[in-house]
Structure formats: C-alpha cells, structure tokens
Amino acid sequence: MIFFKLWNCFGGYVIIKAKGEYVERLLNQASVNNIFLWDIKKISELELEAKVDVKSYFKLVKLSKKVKCKIIVVKKAGLYFLLSNLKKRKIFVLGIAIFILLMYALSSFIWVVQVNVNNDELKQKIEKDLQEWGLKPGINKYYIDKKYVIDKILLNYNNISWVEIYFKGTRAIVEIVPKGPAPSLKEKNPCNIVASKDGVVEEILALNGEAKVKPHDFVRKGDVLISGNINLGEGKGALQVPAEGIVKARVWYERSIKVPLIKVRKEYTGRERKILRLQVKGNEMYIYFSNMEFKKYEETLLKRITLLPEAFGNVKCDLVLIKEYDEKKEFLGVEQAKKEAKEGLEKEIEELSKAGEIARNNMEFFLDNDSNAVIGILNLELIEDIGQKEAIK
Structure with missing residues (x-):
C-alpha cells in the first residue's frame, strides 16, 4: 500500500468529490472496472471524497455519467502535475535556476x-x-x-x-x-593556567610557561594546562614564571525546559485597591480600610517610607497596590508547547554562546504523559577558552 501511494505521488493523482443518489453504486462500478480508489471518506449519504490516479480518473468520469453522479476535482497532486505546471512556467523555472546558480557563485566570494x-x-x-x-x-x-x-x-x-x-x-x-605588556609586579607572581571546566582541547598557545596538554586531550576542571614551573634541565632545577596563554577546548552543555500542555494565566478583573503594609523587623502587618474581598490578587509596591531606622527597630511603611485577577486555564496543545519550549532553548543558546563559538547544537522534544507537558532537551557544543590562572602553591 505504501509503495502504491508513493508510485501515485510520482505518477500524479487527484482528490475527487462524488455527489449523487448513487454514489455507492459508483464505488461498486469502479471496483468491477478495476478502478482503484483510496482514502475514501463518506461526507454524507449523497457525497463522498476519495483519491484516484490520473489515468483512472478519466474512466471514473465516464462511469459517473452512467450512474448519474457528479464528480468534482478538489485537488491535483503529485509530481505529474508539478512538472506540468513547471512546463507552462519555463521562464519562472529558468529564473529560479539562474538565481540558485548566482547565489552559489556569490557565496564562494568574500564580501x-x-x-x-x-x-x-x-x-x-x-x-x-x-x-x-x-x-x-x-x-x-x-x-x-x-x-x-x-x-x-x-x-x-x-x-x-x-x-x-x-x-x-x-x-x-x-x-x-x-602581545601583552610586560607583567606588573603583581602579575609576576608564579601561576599555572588550569581548566575552568571539563572539555577536549582543540588548540593551545603557550605564551609563557610550559604546555602540559595537546590538542584532542580530554581535561577535567582543575587540570594544569600551561604550567608556570619550567624545568631547566637535569640538575638545574626549575624556574617559576607567571603562565600566559590561550587554551581553546570543546565544551558540552545540556539544558532542559518543561512546558505544560495546560497553562494557567492571569486575567485581571480591573478591580484595584491601595492598602498600607507595616514592616517591623521583617514581620509584616496589613492595614485594610474596608473588607478585603479579593480571592486572588497581585501586590505592587508603590512607595516605601522608613519610620524608624534599623538601630531603633527598623520600622517601614509601604503603600501597596492590590490588583485582583482570575486564573484561566488555556490548553496549548503539543505543537504550541513544543514551539514555546524551542523558543526557551534558543534563549539558552544565545546566552551560552557568549562564552565561545557554537560547534554543534541539537534539540529534542518529547511528550511526558506523567506531567502532561512537553520537555525540550538541548545538547550544545561550544569551542571556548577554558584557561584560568591559579597561583602555584
């Protein structure tokens, strides 16, 4: 069946709508005459929708006249019709081809x-x-x-x-x-450059000191990358210097985000009140001038006055705006929740990529039936400088 549908995608097919009192008879006649219809949907007692290949369509039209049914073409689909349309629009196709070639040619130049x-x-x-x-x-x-x-x-x-x-x-x-300026007295203190995080070394440039790792080495946080201890040779001891250099490594990050399928949003009723709030050594007391009827509300601080400083009791008086709201449940659906999860992960990428160059990023989404939410997982690979100075003990 799958092969048959693929074949008709290349050969072309039409989606038809058959109307009349004898649509059932039309189906029987089509079967007798070896006309294959698929994806048949009964819309009503007098109407149905189906798919049929291009060659069989013309046979079906002849049969429909015999059984007094009307056939309407809803849609033409498949490669056959696409190529037919392109043949009619040769200049358009030529324009697209020239545009693609031109863009390819321009992309090979530096601008x-x-x-x-x-x-x-x-x-x-x-x-x-x-x-x-x-x-x-x-x-x-x-x-x-x-x-x-x-x-x-x-x-x-x-x-x-x-x-x-x-x-x-x-x-x-x-x-x-x-090249940096000559180190100050403070910078002359001997130090190593160590890994600030786990990663795989991509590139190392030791400007001062001795490189202890090479490209493709896996390092863990705290490992010495460029040592400030330089061995002068057998019997000559070692010289301690402030290590300088750049160590770029491939670093991995994983982030996840959960978006519930049902979101609870606030819908403000328009009812507002201003109240006073006294704060005494961290304890709060609200002063209402009438009965408080709001079930759900949001507080916004408008003004704060210090009545007594901290040394004398730390008493403050706040003017607070109370806004009433109702909670409304909104069903997002899987696709919308996935979209919001993707937007959240893209913000994570934007933030994390400030540390280095993106080498690879991959997002995966799945539906968690237990929590009724869409979970998005980001795996990000950056190439960044992981070196940080650490005093030699």
Missing part, C-alpha cells in the same frame, strides 16, 4: 573582511595591509592562501603573538591576539 583585535589603530593598519596581500572583498575564498597571509602579518607586526583566519559564509574573519 566582508572582519578583523577582531582590541586595538583600533592596529586594526586599521592590518585592514589596509590585507588589501595589498589579497584578502579583500570580492575575491574568491578558494584562491586565498591563508598561510601566506598569516605569515605576512606575523612578519610585519612584532606586537602580534597569534593569528587565525577562518571563513564564515561570505565573511573572512581574522582573529588577532596582540
């Missing part, structure tokens, strides 16, 4: 060169030099020799310690780490 460095003067100089070295808007990214450009930057700028170039869409991003 923006972005230099990331915390020095505006240095940034302007490098941007100017990159133009001369061939890294500029309008050039095909596959013709750019990244090693050549990196070497040029390092040779021409003595105040730069590290350069990386990578492409993101039509942008060429040049990451630059300038």
Whole structure:
C-alpha cells in the first residue's frame, strides 16, 4: 500500500468529490472496472471524497455519467502535475535556476573582511595591509592562501603573538591576539593556567610557561594546562614564571525546559485597591480600610517610607497596590508547547554562546504523559577558552 501511494505521488493523482443518489453504486462500478480508489471518506449519504490516479480518473468520469453522479476535482497532486505546471512556467523555472546558480557563485566570494583585535589603530593598519596581500572583498575564498597571509602579518607586526583566519559564509574573519605588556609586579607572581571546566582541547598557545596538554586531550576542571614551573634541565632545577596563554577546548552543555500542555494565566478583573503594609523587623502587618474581598490578587509596591531606622527597630511603611485577577486555564496543545519550549532553548543558546563559538547544537522534544507537558532537551557544543590562572602553591 505504501509503495502504491508513493508510485501515485510520482505518477500524479487527484482528490475527487462524488455527489449523487448513487454514489455507492459508483464505488461498486469502479471496483468491477478495476478502478482503484483510496482514502475514501463518506461526507454524507449523497457525497463522498476519495483519491484516484490520473489515468483512472478519466474512466471514473465516464462511469459517473452512467450512474448519474457528479464528480468534482478538489485537488491535483503529485509530481505529474508539478512538472506540468513547471512546463507552462519555463521562464519562472529558468529564473529560479539562474538565481540558485548566482547565489552559489556569490557565496564562494568574500564580501566582508572582519578583523577582531582590541586595538583600533592596529586594526586599521592590518585592514589596509590585507588589501595589498589579497584578502579583500570580492575575491574568491578558494584562491586565498591563508598561510601566506598569516605569515605576512606575523612578519610585519612584532606586537602580534597569534593569528587565525577562518571563513564564515561570505565573511573572512581574522582573529588577532596582540602581545601583552610586560607583567606588573603583581602579575609576576608564579601561576599555572588550569581548566575552568571539563572539555577536549582543540588548540593551545603557550605564551609563557610550559604546555602540559595537546590538542584532542580530554581535561577535567582543575587540570594544569600551561604550567608556570619550567624545568631547566637535569640538575638545574626549575624556574617559576607567571603562565600566559590561550587554551581553546570543546565544551558540552545540556539544558532542559518543561512546558505544560495546560497553562494557567492571569486575567485581571480591573478591580484595584491601595492598602498600607507595616514592616517591623521583617514581620509584616496589613492595614485594610474596608473588607478585603479579593480571592486572588497581585501586590505592587508603590512607595516605601522608613519610620524608624534599623538601630531603633527598623520600622517601614509601604503603600501597596492590590490588583485582583482570575486564573484561566488555556490548553496549548503539543505543537504550541513544543514551539514555546524551542523558543526557551534558543534563549539558552544565545546566552551560552557568549562564552565561545557554537560547534554543534541539537534539540529534542518529547511528550511526558506523567506531567502532561512537553520537555525540550538541548545538547550544545561550544569551542571556548577554558584557561584560568591559579597561583602555584
């Protein structure tokens, strides 16, 4: 049956509506004449809906006249009709093809060169030099020799310690780490660079000290990444220095969010009252000027006056606005709950990605029948700098 439906998706089929007193007879005649109908739905005693392939449709029309039934085409579906429509709109199809080819061609070119460095003067100089070295808007990214450009930057700028170039869409991003100033007396204190969290090392650059890990090593929080203890050789002891460097690692995060299928929302009635609230050493007492009839309400602090300071009893008087509301239950449904869960996880991604570059993210959603809610689970993979300084004990 599945194969049959797939075959008709390619060959084309129509959704028809048959009307008349003898629709049942039409079905019998179709069966006798080997006309196959599927997804038959009876709308009323005189009306039904069904699907039939293109070739059988014309046979069915002839039969319908014999049994005095009227056939209406509700919808044409399948590859057959799609191709027929495209044949009639050759210019449109050609336009789409040209557009796709043009977009593919344009995406292979660099249109923006972005230099990331915390020095505006240095940034302007490098941007100017990159133009001369061939890294500029309008050039095909596959013709750019990244090693050549990196070497040029390092040779021409003595105040730069590290350069990386990578492409993101039509942008060429040049990451630059300038050499830091000579350490102050406080910064001269010997220290290690240790892992601030678990992860797999992607890249390590030891500017001062000795690297203790290499790319693809798994490290745990607290592991020494760059040591401030430098071994001077056999019998010469060790030298302690303030370790400096960058350690980028692949870090994993998991977040979850639960969205109930039935949400309780507040619907304000419009009834409001202002009351006084006395606070004495953390204890509260409400002063009502008439009977309080609100069953459910929300408090908003309008004004606070300190009657006695903390040394003399800490007495405060608050003017509070009371707003009445009713609780209304709203059925979201699975799709809407899933949508809200997805939006919540996207906010988590936005927040977490501030720490580094997203390498991979995956969202999964499932219905929890016990709690009557949709649960969304996010697995996020970031590449971030996990190094932090720790004094050598």
